[in-house]
Structure formats: C-alpha cells, structure tokens
Amino acid sequence: MKKARLKELYTSSIRSELLKKLELNNIMEVPKIAKIVLNVGVKDAITDSSKVIPAVMSVIDRITGQKSVRTLARKSIAGFKLREGMPIGVMVTLRNENMYEFLDRLINLSLPKVRDFQGVSPKFDGQGNYNLGIKGWDIFPELDYEAGDKVRGLNITIHTTAEQDSHAFELLKSFGMPFRK
8 A cells, every 4th residue: 555545645635525514714724533552451561661662662663664652650659569550551652654554554454454354433532532442463364373572552642633522423434343233
C-alpha cells in the first residue's frame, strides 16, 4: 500500500464530504485526527521491570514504527506493591504520516484478523475522542509469533479535533472504521 494513503484521501474527498454531511460553514471547521496514542499497562513490571519493559517497548516499536517511552507510576499503592516512580507501562504518541499509516494498517489489516469480529463499539468519550481496547497485540502484521514473552493487550486512543461525538463518528466512519451496527 502507498505510504499515508489515508492522509491523501482525507485532504481531498473526505473533507468536502464531511463539510456537506455535517452542515458546516467553513472547511476549517471540518474535524480531523490530531493524534493516536497507544498505551500498554504491564502488571509484570512490578516484579522485574528490567526485562519486561524493554521487551514490551521493542514490540510496540515494531507495531508503530516509532520509539516508545516508559510510563511511571504517579503514586504508591501498597496493595499492589507499587511505589511512585516505578516503570509500569509503555506508550507512544503518533502524529502526521505515522498516525495515518498506523490507522490504515489498523483498519484494513489488523481489525479484520480478530476472531468473530463484528465491528468496533460506536461509543465515544463525550469530547470527540475514541478509545479502542485490543485484547492481544498479535493481530498486528508486523509481529511474528515469537514477539515478546507473552501476548498483551493495549489501548488505542484516537484524539480528534471534533467537538461533538457525532462529528467524530462521521470522521472515523469516513476513514473506514468498521463500527458495529
């Protein structure tokens, strides 16, 4: 597939369609995707973060094509044996070309690989952003079966400039996001 094909599509036909469909006055009011954030919480990092976190970082780097960063615990929780400042997860923020390329692979290659896939939930957060939970990162074509010590889940957050959920829904639908009916 051509690199960032979705971005080219967005700049031409999708924007003009959304302008008419959402009944907006100006092309600058048309919502767009601002960034995509991938986040993985690593429960095993409490016991041995020196081995687990770098392994998860390398897998996320392969999935996104961009360098990931560790996330640290903000506060201590004695029940979980968690102290403030301990590495507890991995995240990466995608923008521009990487963002559109990842979204294209997610919609066209990864989501159809999910067993018994019926579509993704059409629920938004009330501010025009969309959260998608993936149970296993093994759906991404960049990974082989030996990726990491075990399969982990991840959270994908798509931040849009839309002020209403209905506008964000139409934006993602125009990109081809397979929403449940």
